[in-house]
Amino acid sequence: MRAAINSSLAKTKVALIECPDYDEEIVSRALRQGIDLLGGITRFVRPGEKILLKPNILNGAAPEKCVTTHPSLLKAMGLLGQGNGARVSFGDSPGFGSAQTAAAKSGLAAVAAELGMEQADFNTPAQVSFKEALIAKQLILARGALETDGIISLAKMKTHGFMRITGAVKNQFGCVPGIRKGEYHVKMPRNEHFASMLVDINRYLKPRLYVLDGIMAMEGNGPGSGSPRKMKVLLLSSDPAALDAVFCKLIRLPAPFVPTMKAASESGLGTWADEEIEICGAELSHLVAADFKVIRQPSVPFDRAFPYYLKKWITARPFIDNSLCDNCGVCTEVCPLELKAIQHPADRKNPYPVFDYERCIRCYCCQELCPSGAIDIKRPLLSRIIHR
Ligand code: SF4
Ligand code: SF4
CATH class of the missing domain: 3.40.50.11440 (LarA, N-terminal domain)
Known part of the structure; x- marks a missing residue:
C-alpha cells in the first residue's frame, strides 16, 4: 500500500x-x-x-x-x-x-x-x-x-x-x-x-x-x-x-x-x-474527441540541404486558396527569409501571391498569420501514402 x-x-x-x-x-x-x-x-x-x-x-x-x-x-x-x-x-x-x-x-x-x-x-x-x-x-x-x-x-x-x-x-x-x-x-x-x-x-x-x-x-x-x-x-x-x-x-x-x-x-x-x-x-x-481535426502524422524533419525533389515529395507545403485571399500582403511580410519565399509575381497578371517552394523552409509562418485563412497546408501524395 x-x-x-x-x-x-x-x-x-x-x-x-x-x-x-x-x-x-x-x-x-x-x-x-x-x-x-x-x-x-x-x-x-x-x-x-x-x-x-x-x-x-x-x-x-x-x-x-x-x-x-x-x-x-x-x-x-x-x-x-x-x-x-x-x-x-x-x-x-x-x-x-x-x-x-x-x-x-x-x-x-x-x-x-x-x-x-x-x-x-x-x-x-x-x-x-x-x-x-x-x-x-x-x-x-x-x-x-x-x-x-x-x-x-x-x-x-x-x-x-x-x-x-x-x-x-x-x-x-x-x-x-x-x-x-x-x-x-x-x-x-x-x-x-x-x-x-x-x-x-x-x-x-x-x-x-x-x-x-x-x-x-x-x-x-x-x-x-x-x-x-x-x-x-x-x-x-x-x-x-x-x-x-x-x-x-x-x-x-x-x-x-x-x-x-x-x-x-x-x-x-x-x-x-x-x-x-x-x-x-x-x-x-x-471528454475525448477522437475526431478532432489535426494533422495525424509525425512532423517530417526538414533540412534546407534536402534536394528539391525530397522536399516536394515528403514535406507538407503551404498553398493559397485565392478565393479567400484579399491581397493584404501579410504572408510576404511575415515570411522570415531575406529573399521571400512568397511574393506577388512581378508581372502582376496573377494578382495573388505565389510560393517559391524551392526556397520555402516550411516554417508555416504565412499560414499561421494569414488573417483571411487563405493559406492551408497540403501533404504531398507520398507522405499521405506512407502515413495512411
Ligand atoms: S496573408 Fe493571406 S490574405 Fe493576405 S495576401 Fe497572403 S494569402 Fe492573401
Ligand atoms: S512556409 Fe515559411 S518560408 Fe515558406 S513561404 Fe511561408 S513563411 Fe515563407
Missing part, C-alpha cells in the same frame, strides 16, 4: 477540469478547482511577488474565433493572483503588429484594465545566455518576460502545422518579441531543432504553472485560421510536457508526433510517459 502511495506521489499531476463555457463564475470555479488539485494557489503565487500572466494572443482576434486565450480565464487568474497579494501583469508578443493592438482586439486588454493589470513590455528585446540549453545558448526574449518573479502560462488549445499542436510548451514562443521569432525559424528550420529551442525557452523562463484553455479549442487549420471546437476542458500542470501529453490523449494524437515531447523529456523539462503522469479531476474518457 505504501509503495502505491509513493509511486502516485512521484508522478506528475495534470488536473483535467470540465468547464462547459466561458461564464466568469464557472471559469473561476474550474480554475480554483484545478489549482487546488495541484496543491493550492500558495504553491504558485506569494504575497508581494510580481507575477506575469502569459496568454496566447497570436495576432489578436475576437474571443469567439478561438485564436486567443479567453478573457474570462485571464480575469479569473488575475483575480486569484491579486487575491493572494501579488502584483499581476500580462503580456504576449504577436507574430506581427503591435502587442497593444493585438491585446485590444482579443478582449484581453479590457479585462486587464478592469483589474488594473499592466501590460508588460513585450516589445523590447533582451539577449540572455543559457549555457545549459539544448540548442539555444543565446536567447532573445522580451524584457517583460524577464522582469518578473514568476510566470503563469495561459495557453490556448489549438492545432499547429509545424508542431502539430500549440499547447503549454509552444505558448512561451510568444516571449520572443515580434519579428525576432522569424530569426529562430531561419536558424532552426528542422522541426527537432525548433522543438529543442521551444523547450529551452521554457527551461530558461521556468513558468510555475501552465493552464490550457480548452473550453473552446481550435481544430483544423490552426493556430490562426481553424474552426472552433467545443472541448469543455481546462488543463493545469506545473509540467508542460505532461499537460500537452494529456491534450494529445484528449484528441487521440500519439504524443511522439509532437516534436517538443522528445526534447522535453530528454532535457528534464517534463514527461509524456503514461506511467509518470497522474490525471486528476474529471474522467478523461468522457
